[in-house]
Amino acid sequence: MGCHKSKHLVDDNVPISLETSFSQMIHYVHRFIWQGNFSSPIIERLNAGNARILNIGCGPGTGCWLLNMAREYRWDNFFGVDVDSSVIPTNVSDLNAIFLKLDTLERLPFASETFDFVFLQFVSFTKEQWQERIVNELVRVCKRGGWIEIMDCENKFYNEGEATKRLMTAYRFYLESRQINPLIGSEFVRLLRETDQIGSIKREEKECFLGNEGGRAGQYLLRDFELNLQNPRDIMSETMGCTKEEYEELIQEFHNEVKRLKTSIKYVRVYGQKN
Numbered sequence: 203m204g205c206h207k208s209k210h211l212v213d214d215n216v217p218i219s220l221e222t223s224f225s226q227m228i229h230y231v232h233r234f235i236w237q238g239n240f241s242s243p244i245i246e247r248l249n250a251g252n253a254r255i256l257n258i259g260c261g262p263g264t265g266c267w268l269l270n271m272a273r274e275y276r277w278d279n280f281f282g283v284d285v286d287s288s289v290i291p292t293n294v295s296d297l298n299a300i301f302l303k304l305d306t307l308e309r310l311p312f313a314s315e316t317f318d319f320v321f322l323q324f325v326s327f328t329k330e331q332w333q334e335r336i337v338n339e340l341v342r343v344c345k346r347g348g349w350i351e352i353m354d355c356e357n358k359f360y361n362e363g364e365a366t367k368r369l370m371t372a373y374r375f376y377l378e379s380r381q382i383n384p385l386i387g388s389e390f391v392r393l394l395r396e397t398d399q400i401g402s403i404k405r406e407e408k409e410c411f412l413g414n415e416g417g418r419a420g421q422y423l424l425r426d427f428e429l430n431l432q433n434p435r436d437i438m439s440e441t442m443g444c445t446k447e448e449y450e451e452l453i454q455e456f457h458n459e460v461k462r463l464k465t466s467i468k469y470v471r472v473y474g475q476k477n
Contacts, residue, residue: 228426229266231419232323232353235408235469239271242349242473244319251277253318256343258306259284259325267323272299281317283310307335315345323353328381337393341400344476350400351473357384360409360466363459365452369431372442376434390472403474410467413460423467424460428453 233239247253255278257268268282280299283306304310307327320340327336340350357374359366374384383389394400410416412424431438431453439449459465 224422224425226266227422229270231422232469233267233270234419235410236471239267239274240319240321240351240473241404241406241471242319242351244349247318248275248278253278254316255280255319255321256312256317257282258320258322258340267321268299268301269297272297281312306339307331310339310343312343314342315348316343318345318348320344320348320350321353322351324355326377326380326382329383329386330381332383332386332389332393337397341397341476346476348476349473350394350476351471352390352394353469353471354387354390356387356468356470358467359412360468361463362465363455363463365455366459366465368442369438369452369456372438373431373434376438376441387470387472390470394472394474399477400474401477403472406471408469410469412465412467413457415461415464416466424457427467428457431456 244253248255253275255268255271257271257280268280272278272280276298278298280297282299282301283304284301285303285305306325320343322340344350357370357377359370362370377384391403391405394403410423411420412427413420416423435446435449439446442449442452444452
């Protein structure tokens, strides 16, 4: 598997403005890491026009993915679904994109074999939901010859310090307590293969340094992980047997360790074609 290592992940073409939100910036960071919005070999199909693309979980960051794609491929049709209507983009009537409040755990209101490309990234489901519902629904709505792509991160770091190890061990335990597999990225190939309907399955990895070692992208990624650790602060501090103040100190030490030890993380994309 190819593994990208860059000490200076800097994208000077990111359209930053005062209106650019942090979640939007994270989308641009991910796009820069992968040098594109997707890995599946679908460019010819998109360029031909009238392709149908489904984006599962089109929240703030992922919604940027769909909007970015819709602007680039004006002759195709984009559909974004999310269970939380508050994160669905508005004022997109001028675009070839439709956003819908839908629960992927229920049967989606699309006929079988509707979409040429189904894309999903950073969406949390339980182990059983992935196994028994989500992947099967992705396959159902994908056309024969169409592609499915899933992106996530490994939720583990390389070159960890002691504070980083403590925090990530507790964070993975927190996710597991909610029946969420923190290392689900390692399961995507198996989940697609076991449907017996997806072939040409490939797995790609990109390794990225956090903090200054990763340039501007690494700085945004570090801040993103710090926010992910702060959100469940009350539960995490209780689980770890420390005060909230001590927990905040751990996050600060995590920040310092990342810079000192050149900590990195791997992002994963898995994609395959429906037979």
